[in-house]
Amino acid sequence: MQVETTPIAGVLLITPRRFFDDRGYFVELYQEERYRAAGVDARFMQDNRSLSRPVYTVRGLHFQRPPFAQAKLVQVLRGSIVDVAVDIRHGSPTFGRHVAVTLSAEAGNQLYVPAGFAHGFCTLEPDTEVHYKVSAPYSREHDGGIHWADPALGIDWPAGPDRAVVSDKDRVLPRLADLGPLFHYEGGTDA
Numbered sequence: 001m002q003v004e005t006t007p008i009a010g011v012l013l014i015t016p017r018r019f020f021d022d023r024g025y026f027v028e029l030y031q032e033e034r035y036r037a038a039g040v041d042a043r044f045m046q047d048n049r050s051l052s053r054p055v056y057t058v059r060g061l062h063f064q065r066p067p068f069a070q071a072k073l074v075q076v077l078r079g080s081i082v083d084v085a086v087d088i089r090h091g092s093p094t095f096g097r098h099v100a101v102t103l104s105a106e107a108g109n110q111l112y113v114p115a116g117f118a119h120g121f122c123t124l125e126p127d128t129e130v131h132y133k134v135s136a137p138y139s140r141e142h143d144g145g146i147h148w149a150d151p152a153l154g155i156d157w158p159a160g161p162d163r164a165v166v167s168d169k170d171r172v173l174p175r176l177a178d179l180g181p182l183f184h185y186e187g188g189t190d191a
């Protein structure tokens with residue numbers, strides 16, 4: 001598999017190896033030992049899948065507060081997205097900065113987002129399906145988020161506010177500056 005670092009330490013772009021033959025291909029989407037060696041140091045305990053019917057659906061930017069903080073391994077099963085991870089670890093040298101990458105079913109690439117990041121995506125095609133592994137179970141009480149269009153983040157989303165399709169919950173999320181210090185940087189990634 002191919003593992004690329006990004007401008008934010010700990011956030012990784014991974015392309016697992018596909019074995020092609022006359023039938024199509026086979027690919028391992030996760031393999032604990034190999035992924036751990038590559039820097040995916042989370043223990044995953046839940047798998048999620050979402051379908052977004054309209055193009056330019058924006059989901060995010062989401063996180064869960066400790067002790068239910070989640071690292072995520074994100075990939076696309078159908079269609080394509082711009083996937084975004086924002087560093088919200090106070091004291092981090094990259095606090096407030098983000099990584100944005102295009103993930104697609106065709107490329108089969110994955111983004112590893114450690115705990116301490118807000119995560120979201122914008123779909124680039126109708127009927128896009130996203131799959132992600134998470135390192136802590138869902139907890140509604142620990143669910144939090146940042147408004148996707150918070151200008152302080154400077155994210156170049158493919159869709160502006162006129163075209164983005166956003167949930168009622170996400171439409172009223174606060175800005176990063178209005179959040180308290182939820183995560184503290186400890187010199188590495190804290191999955």
Ligand SMILES: Cc1cn([C@H]2C[C@H](O)[C@@H](COP(=O)(O)OP(=O)(O)O[C@H]3O[C@@H](C)C(=O)[C@@H](O)[C@H]3O)O2)c(=O)[nH]c1=O
Pocket residue numbers: 048050059060061062063072119120121137138167169
């Ligand atoms: C995330 C999640 C939601 N749900 C339920 C709660 C709600 O009734 C329904 C839809 O939830 P949401 O609107 O929060 O779904 P969604 O907006 O797709 O939330 C997801 O967005 C992406 C960007 C992430 O990074 C994920 O961690 C998650 O926050 O599904 C679960 O039961 N388990 C889960 O793990």
